Amino acid sequence: MTQAQWPEPPGHDAAGAASEAADRGRSLRVRGGRRLEGEIVLSGAKNSALKLMAASLLADEPSTIRRVPRIADVFTMVDMLRALGAKVTFDDGELRIDPSGPLNERAPYELVRRMRASIIVMGPMVARLGRATIAMPGGCNIGPRRIDFHIRGLQKLGAAIEIEHGFIEVTSDGLRGAVVPLDYPSVGATENLLMAATAAQGTTVIDNAAREPEIVDLAKFLMSMGASIHGAGTSSIEIEGGHALHGAIHEVIADRIEAGTYLLAGVATGGDVTVRGLNPPCLELFLNKLRAMGVQVDEGDRTIRARALGALRPVDVSTLPHPGFATDLQAQFMVALSLAEGTSIVTENVFENRFAVVDELNRLGAGITTSGHHAVVSGPRQLTGSVVEAPDLRGGAALAIAGLVAEGVTEVRGLHHVDRGYEDFDAKLAGLGADVTRVEAGGEAGGAGP
Ligand code: EPZ
Numbered sequence: 001m002t003q004a005q006w007p008e009p010p011g012h013d014a015a016g017a018a019s020e021a022a023d024r025g026r027s028l029r030v031r032g033g034r035r036l037e038g039e040i041v042l043s044g045a046k047n048s049a050l051k052l053m054a055a056s057l058l059a060d061e062p063s064t065i066r067r068v069p070r071i072a073d074v075f076t077m078v079d080m081l082r083a084l085g086a087k088v089t090f091d092d093g094e095l096r097i098d099p100s101g102p103l104n105e106r107a108p109y110e111l112v113r114r115m116r117a118s119i120i121v122m123g124p125m126v127a128r129l130g131r132a133t134i135a136m137p138g139g140c141n142i143g144p145r146r147i148d149f150h151i152r153g154l155q156k157l158g159a160a161i162e163i164e165h166g167f168i169e170v171t172s173d174g175l176r177g178a179v180v181p182l183d184y185p186s187v188g189a190t191e192n193l194l195m196a197a198t199a200a201q202g203t204t205v206i207d208n209a210a211r212e213p214e215i216v217d218l219a220k221f222l223m224s225m226g227a228s229i230h231g232a233g234t235s236s237i238e239i240e241g242g243h244a245l246h247g248a249i250h251e252v253i254a255d256r257i258e259a260g261t262y263l264l265a266g267v268a269t270g271g272d273v274t275v276r277g278l279n280p281p282c283l284e285l286f287l288n289k290l291r292a293m294g295v296q297v298d299e300g301d302r303t304i305r306a307r308a309l310g311a312l313r314p315v316d317v318s319t320l321p322h323p324g325f326a327t328d329l330q331a332q333f334m335v336a337l338s339l340a341e342g343t344s345i346v347t348e349n350v351f352e353n354r355f356a357v358v359d360e361l362n363r364l365g366a367g368i369t370t371s372g373h374h375a376v377v378s379g380p381r382q383l384t385g386s387v388v389e390a391p392d393l394r395g396g397a398a399l400a401i402a403g404l405v406a407e408g409v410t411e412v413r414g415l416h417h418v419d420r421g422y423e424d425f426d427a428k429l430a431g432l433g434a435d436v437t438r439v440e441a442g443g444e445a446g447g448a449g450p
Pocket residue numbers: 046047048050117143144145146147148149150151184185186187188189327328350351352393394421
């Protein structure tokens with residue numbers, strides 16, 4: 001296909017100053033007191049889609065990825081793939097990526113700054129081109145977000161790595177299979193190494209690999225491209241590398257974090273919410289915690305229904321790598337714990353600083369104190385509306401849930417954080433009966449809401 005045949009995707013363009021300012025002025029106005037009920041059809045998983053997009057670079061043929069959520073991070077990754085030389089169109093949830101032309105080796109700082117997950121193109125690029133120059137991803141509100149496991153793993157596969165002037169220079173005269181033990185089951189490191197290993201001559205074994213469902217989804221896509229992979233979803237993944245990969249068609253798995261977020265919105269409002277599109281086992285420990293709180297949870301064929309049957313009970317929670325309790329549901333869960341009749345302890349084991357939302361939740365009337373990796377959540381608390389600032393993606397979702405319960409109106413500023421990872425967030429909440437209004441930068445209320 002020529003460039004002319006690849007129409008420009010709608011929506012997000014490279015973030016110029018103007019669109020960034022508009023982004024940052026967006027907020028969600030929530031009027032509390034409504035009981036949420038109904039069904040949500042889940043979008044494709046953000047934390048799978050971004051990696052599948054990077055993996056498409058491994059073939060010199062077009063690939064198609066379906067059920068891709070229309071969220072800011074996906075548009076950023078579209079910008080990244082185009083900056084690297086791929087042709088991309090994105091229509092109605094279907095991404096078509098053609099990386100067959102000559103590819104650039106440089107991932108620009110501006111895009112990596114906008115989304116640190118861009119580091120996930122490093123493995124595919126060194127696999128495909130034998131070299132990559134990637135801007136060092138910055139930290140973010142939830143921690144320094146190091147990449148030492150990624151770098152040490154690529155070195156094990158024979159890559160040479162220089163870090164200078166804020167860029168990572170990766171070169172290789174041919175990757176070679178190796179045993180790569182991870183100090184910690186890092187999701188991103190597992191994914192980068194899994195993709196790089198498909199081009200490494202011989203056998204690679206990733207030990208202490210991450211086991212998230214998104215890893216399994218990535219492995220399925222790679223196998224449909226012709227890769228030989230065994231053990232994805234376990235802590236030891238074996239890859240027979242060195243074969244050329246071809247294009248493929250793949251549908252992204254449903255977003256389990258989106259599912260947990262809306263189930264918690266229903267529970268917090270004393271409601272009855274069903275999410276559709278995912279296999280319940282991927283949220284097993286989270287669902288067991290809901291049951292321990294006194295929530296009725298019914299698992300069906302690719303559906304989960306959660307109903308609050310009465311007062312919520314306090315429970316203690318520790319976040320862990322999958323299949324442990326997902327750190328991406330920790331902030332939202334603290335809102336439900338703030339309504340429980342008693343004190344709960346939340347321990348954050350995955351990220352260094354994932355309690356940034358606590359101060360804002362306390363401004364709404366929560367009673368949470370933190371010390372290091374622990375948060376003590378006292379309840380039940382009567383929340384009251386106020387203006388609050390989302391510190392990050394999941395913190396923003398948590399503040400919206402708190403607003404659904406708080407007396408009066410809550411304005412959640414920094415909605416651009418939420419729009420990075422939740423497709424149609426306000427419309428989906430309104431579809432469950434919430435009184436929510438999206439307010440654009442300095443503009444009038446618009447979008448969903450009764
Ligand atoms: C992925 O981040 C997700 N992001 C995160 O979701 C999720 O919270 C996280 O996995 C854990 O499940 C995407 O998939 C885009 P890690 P990632 O590497 O890959 C340390 C959301 O809200 N570490 O498993 O960055 C790191 O500092 C986001 O959707 C190193 O020390 O997670 C962190 O403390 C937030 N060195 C811990 O490991 C490394 O080389 C977990 O990181 C890599 C990681």
